[in-house]
Amino acid sequence: MYSIGDLSRRTGVKIPTIRYYEQMGILKAADRTEGNQRRYFDEELERLAFIRHCRDLGLPISSIRDLIRLSEHPHAPCHDADRIAKEHLEAVRNRIARLRKLERELRRIAAACDGGEACDCNVIKALSDHARCQSEH
Amino acid sequence: MYSIGDLSRRTGVKIPTIRYYEQMGILKAADRTEGNQRRYFDEELERLAFIRHCRDLGLPISSIRDLIRLSEHPHAPCHDADRIAKEHLEAVRNRIARLRKLERELRRIAAACDGGEACDCNVIKALSDHARCQSEH
């Protein structure tokens, strides 16, 4: 049996965040002591680890909610879970592609400073001037 | 002389966003008509393009504010502008590195579905199980 602090230490999820997940309905409301404090079991520990893992992977809470609902209806086709993961993979790939363009751009800009004064600072000029970009963003 | 709608069409920045930038102090308060409507000149058009470009590159508004303040004090050393760009480049590189790890992970997870039922769906299992990850995140 874990207090919310135990759960927090074991999962690395901060206490207010645990309460927030409960409020969002992805972590079920814990049993309480006589004095109204939350007490958790291994089941919640596992679910919180699942949530944490999903969040680390960048899945929004709404998708996590979908996955949990799915896993609670074990005879539904797993098609949906697969779709959620695939869609997210696609989104991550797009983000990477965009960020790499930005990286090139920033490298160009950051290389432009010759240590002078702001009035002729190439960083500021480069940031002012969209036309110099080698790729649209 | 541009209305806020003109400015919006020319820069692709939505009208409420322009007003928001004014409120945040990175776009200076425009002149007004008798009837209190904003009227802009090319100077604001350019600044908005600058802001837009910075935002596209992912710079937070606070950094943009710093850069603008800097460009308004043209005899300050451009050292700070350079630092802002370099720091941001660093942050972008870190984000890319992290996202690539996530991509590998998601690819592994998304490949795990064999079309069965949710009760033995490998996507859900993979998401439950941190230990299977090939890289920490």
Next chain:
DNA sequence: CTAGTTTCTCTAGCGACTAGAGGTTCAAGA
């Protein structure tokens, strides 16, 4: 002059937390 578009301000909402106030409960040591 009128009708329809644009603009105004103000407030509230998004997502995923995070921080703080002010009060209560728990657990360990004396």
Next chain:
DNA sequence: TCTTGAACCTCTAGTCGCTAGAGAAACTAG
């Protein structure tokens, strides 16, 4: 058993960068 201090409770508000909507006023073309 009592005390003390840590941990916990709820509630509200703040973060960031917008975005949406209400209701009213101003502009512009015919």
